[in-house]
Amino acid sequence: MAEIRAFVCGHPVAHSRSPLIHGHWLKELGIDGSYERIDIEPSDIRAFIAGLPVSGFAGGNVTIPHKEAAFETVSRRDGEAEAVGAVNTLWIENGKVCGGNTDAIGFAANLDDRAPGWRQRDRALVLGAGGAARAVVHAILSAGYMRVDITNRTPARAQELADLFGAKVRAHGNEAVDTLLPAADLVVNTTSLGMDGDVSLPADVAALPDHALVTDIVYVPLETPFLRAASARGLKTVDGLGMLLHQAVPGFERWFGKRPAVTQQLRDLVIADLDAH
Helix, strand or coil, X not given: CCCEEEEEEECXXXXXCHHHHHHHHHHHHCCCEEEEEEECCHHHHHHHHHXXXXXXXEEEEECCCCHHHHHHHCCEECHHHHHHCCCCEEEEECCEEEEEXXXXXXXXXXXXXXXXXXXXXXXXXXXXXXXXXXXXXHHHHHCXXXXXXXXXXXXXXXXXXHHHHCCCEEEEEHHHHHHHHHHCCXXXXXXXXXXXXXXXXXXXXXXXXXXXXXXXXXCCCCCCHHHHHXXXXXXXXXXXXXXXXXXXXXXXXXXXXXXXXXXXXXHHHHHHHHHHC
């Protein structure tokens, strides 16, 4: 049987950890396959996707800034992609390019893995209203939460997001964070605060209840200043690396035909690579 080929496309894409993750699984499962990075200019992404059925690729991942363009270009979308409004996984079916989104699945699976019991809660506070926040809110509502509050520097952006999900989701400006913290069972930081040496905190963890679970979707650094502050206060925290690992599982299974496992060995491999860079 011929080698099965898959890819990740973005612009830039050199920093992507996806080849490391999929390469590890290919080796572990003994599959004759490859997974490569492809840097594609935004002006070329639609033509690239349209040409996939004759490209020799089984499919691939789509990362920033192409997720919305991929959503608009594919012939068919799954329910997750429709709910999140973006496509991060492509595959071919009957000669047509199909698109899915695994970000919400990855977010939920990470919490299932590292904070079992997170689904038995009622109220969540999501900091930030960018593209990633939409997947996070979808995952939280799918887990059965009764209320999700979204705060954002631009309240209108938070309102746009809330409008997509209905009555359980409410929008606020950042000034509302302090009043929302005491009632939050789960807090998710989807802002870029805490990335790349930034030490500012998106919220004051002192105001959170003792049972609160705090998670960040950033994984560089692995322990953001926000998670460190929450941890120092004795709160349960979950880093963002697991979301990256778990969101890769459905695509791999679709292209290569076997379901891979997210293990401590894989986590250590990616952490070592992050530390090296």
